[in-house]
Amino acid sequence: MNQKDIDQIVEFGFSREQAIEALSQSNGDINSAIDFLFRDTDPVAESYGDSSNGDAKGVTSAPIESGVIDDIIKQQHSTSEEQYTAPPLPPRSHASVHVEDIRDNDSDANDDDVSVFEDLEHSSLPHEEVEGRVPYNVYDDVRAYTRKADEVPVIMPTSNGYYESYLAALLMILHAVPGIKRAVFRHEFKDLGYSPRWFKGEVVELPAEITEVEVDGEKHDLRFLAEVQRIFTFLDDSANRSFTSLAGLIKALPKSALGQFGYVDNLSDAYEILYKALSEQLTWAGVANAQSLFANTLLRNGELYTFGMFHIEAEDLSRTLYKSLNELIWNDSVESSDCINSLADTIMITVDPCTDDMFVPPGLELFEELYPQIYTNDFKNTVLSIEKKHEELEKERASINSELLKLKTHKGMHIQSVLDHSLEFLQDESGNGEYQDLKIADVLDDVRQLSLTVQERKESLAERSSQLIDERRAMSITNVDTIIEKYMEDDKHEKPEPYLLTGVILRGNIYCCATKTEDGVLQWRYVEHTPCDSPDTRFETDETQFDDIKQVVYSKTRNVWNDPLVLVFVKRSVIFDSTPIQLPNSSLEFLKLDNDELDKSIEWSSETDYMDSSSDEGGDGDGDADLLSLSDDEPQPQEDKQQNDQPLIDLTDK
Known part of the structure; x- marks a missing residue:
């Protein structure tokens, strides 16, 4: 037994413990081990037995020969003259629930x-x-x-x-x-x-x-x-x-x-x-x-x-x-x-x-x-026009952001801060009353107006930038309402169903x-x-x-x-x-x-339940007897005539 053989079996979907056990049973022969794992499955036992030892990650052996797919292949319609032989089934991809x-x-x-x-x-x-x-x-x-x-x-x-x-x-x-x-x-x-x-x-x-x-x-x-x-x-x-x-x-x-x-x-x-x-x-x-x-x-x-x-x-x-x-x-x-x-x-x-x-x-x-109609060829021109408009809005927003940046900084300095300090300096230099320097006062008014203009421009650009964000969000190919509205506007199309x-x-x-x-x-x-x-x-x-x-x-x-x-x-x-x-x-x-047939089954079940209960009251029966077990003397309903002839369907996680 070597690690390579174990890894190869695990790749088939079996757990490491199953691989080791199968290799032990087959004296280390990997082909015999794989055959053993694919053959040795009991659908009833696997379906309803204790699953507490299952891998917590849900990697369990796929029921190959005894699973429903192989049962189907083996139980093809008997009316067919041709014997169906499918290729061997590999372990099916699955996501077991634990x-x-x-x-x-x-x-x-x-x-x-x-x-x-x-x-x-x-x-x-x-x-x-x-x-x-x-x-x-x-x-x-x-x-x-x-x-x-x-x-x-x-x-x-x-x-x-x-x-x-x-x-x-x-x-x-x-x-x-x-x-x-x-x-x-x-x-x-x-x-x-x-x-x-x-x-x-x-x-x-x-x-x-x-x-x-x-x-x-x-x-x-x-x-x-x-x-x-x-x-x-x-x-x-x-x-x-x-x-x-x-x-x-x-x-x-x-x-x-x-x-x-x-x-x-x-x-x-x-x-x-x-x-x-x-x-x-x-x-x-x-x-x-x-x-x-x-x-x-x-x-x-x-x-x-x-x-x-x-x-x-x-x-x-x-x-x-x-x-x-x-x-x-x-x-x-x-x-x-x-x-x-x-x-x-x-x-x-x-x-x-x-x-x-x-x-x-x-x-x-x-x-x-x-x-989903928006992904059809009928909507392609509409979607392309929205995409183009979206790009135009993006370019405009990029231009606005660039201008805003220029209005905020220059050579690493905050423009608004420079203007504020300039105003403060000129205010001190201009003097007051009869000692006021009129030339400096004129410059002070110009700087004050410049500061106000810059501030108003920044506010205007910021407002437009905010509007563009909303317009871009609406004019997007991920916004289905916009696509449909635009489609209906173009050539008066009707709203899709x-x-x-x-x-x-x-x-x-x-x-x-x-x-x-x-x-x-x-x-x-x-x-x-x-x-x-x-x-x-x-x-x-x-x-x-x-x-x-x-x-x-x-x-x-x-x-x-x-x-x-x-x-x-x-x-x-x-x-x-x-x-x-x-x-x-x-x-x-x-x-x-x-x-x-269902009524017959229910009627039979009631009669069986009554007879088992009577037997318990008389003391002759087993008090723990399964009420669903069939008595040899009782007629079995058609539902269960072939109880032992066909394996039951697997309903649980492996």
């Missing part, structure tokens, strides 16, 4: 932060396994299946800390956008199928004649769109189920997209995979504007490039989004820089984690409206989503999923206000933070689209089947 990190990084948070966000410092606590007790798993707790009246249905991430876990929150936010929801349900499948364990991530098999469509003589499989419809149907207000796993949707991704997840190294790449897969399926389903829902285009050197997220690196983050986007898009020169050719109906902005202790983040000030903030993702398991109410206003809701040891703490949902979210985002981005920040803006007309959306019959049938 309470030590959270408390250290947020120690300077503003004391005025609202109570709904106070648990931000204490979320994702490592689960402590009690000796002799089966670790709690919310997927096995039938009591936790039913949604409470004040809750919203929640998509559970597959594993906190990995980039794909953010997709759960993104889907929750996108579901609230009527235009996207309408596009998803435009295609009606004859049947969405059903599996009692679909919410645990089990694949719902559908025959090819249901999922395939023919476009321009080519057949395309819409299996992924069918899964998105199931998820959106689940998020409908008519659903009684409390939660579902993201794993089923990831499993349904097209093969080409699925294989890419092992290689993403930022959240923007992960979203790119999702939106391209979904927009492609929507296009095959006949949705004409599928690309415009998610994709922006950038004009660079005469060529168009498509992208989904505006990706801001931590060191490029400024006090406002406009300053950050100016740096991202315009860089040093508006005239020679790239410009946005077209904007999606949904604007996604991600800010990378800030982990450099030497960097002092500015703290991001969030606004409810965004006008604003994009409204509808989603903020603080971590993969903590986010805020705005939905339109019947009164036509946006209501914000805070959602937090936490690996837990009881059904009462599995996740928290609560109403909140924009001002509260604004304060939390500012507090998060003025210190070092370990997780990407995501902001979602949606065009006003899209979010406030009031056209009714009718769920397809296949979705309604799926909803009915799931609600019925």
Whole structure:
């Protein structure tokens, strides 16, 4: 065993202790050690076992063969004749959440932060396994299946800390956008199928004649769109189920997209995979504007490039989004820089984690409206004219400052002080009454007038300099109000439509989503999923206000933070689209089947609870028996028939 082998294994994402143990098990053979680490993982044990020995910095082993991505590859749809073999997955970039990190990084948070966000410092606590007790798993707790009246249905991430876990929150936010929801349900499948364990991530098999469509003589499989419809149907207000796993949707991704997840190294790449897969399926389903829902285009050197997220690196983050986007898009020169050719109906902005202790983040000030149109070619002339005016004002201010300097000093002497001393000297020399020297008195009057003129000129220049500061501040390409006003003045353009903030993702398991109410206003809701040891703490949902979210985002981005920040803006007309959306019959049938299955599960759980309680009262049963355990004599509900056939979805930090 040598240090070089240990360092090489650590580079794969494992801890130093794991590297040493694996090399010991393999008698120092590094290849065998790596195989051992990638193979020797138990998703249940890792997910719910004691994590108190985890590295405080969150550098834990990535679940390669037993993780959700590899499970997906192994469990590809059995209807496919082609066996999918993806390249081996490297450890995925991640930012595991540990309470030590959270408390250290947020120690300077503003004391005025609202109570709904106070648990931000204490979320994702490592689960402590009690000796002799089966670790709690919310997927096995039938009591936790039913949604409470004040809750919203929640998509559970597959594993906190990995980039794909953010997709759960993104889907929750996108579901609230009527235009996207309408596009998803435009295609009606004859049947969405059903599996009692679909919410645990089990694949719902559908025959090819249901999922395939023919476009321009080519057949395309819409299996992924069918899964998105199931998820959106689940998020409908008519659903009684409390939660579902993201794993089923990831499993349904097209093969080409699925294989890419092992290689993403930022959240923007992960979203790119999702939106391209979904927009492609929507296009095959006949949705004409599928690309415009998610994709922006950038004009660079005469060529168009498509992208989904505006990706801001931590060191490029400024006090406002406009300053950050100016740096991202315009860089040093508006005239020679790239410009946005077209904007999606949904604007996604991600800010990378800030982990450099030497960097002092500015703290991001969030606004409810965004006008990304100012970065398009339509606004380029307006922005250039403002930039030119700004430069002219800067030159004028520089000239004024130069003149002020000349009026204040000469050859190292303060002019006003020289004039004051001259006046005092001449006053003494001129004499008084009949002894007054008239020539000196005339000079005294001239110097006094000169002093007054200099003082008035300095005051005038100082006033103009102060005005120029305000004019420069207003006439700036970081001032969106000025840009829009100038744009409207030029050729009588109409005011562009604003994009409204509808989603903020603080971590993969903590986010805020705005939905339109019947009164036509946006209501914000805070959602937090936490690996837990009881059904009462599995996740928290609560109403909140924009001002509260604004304060939390500012507090998060003025210190070092370990997780990407995501902001979602949606065009006003899209979010406030009031056209009714009718769920397809296949979705309604799926909803009915799931609600019925849920009722059966609850009924069975109540009967089991009663029988176990009766057994305890009779003295024949074990008083500490787990009420969730299944009796050999009791019929098992369909929810749990395959309890031991498929590993449960990983919900906790490794």
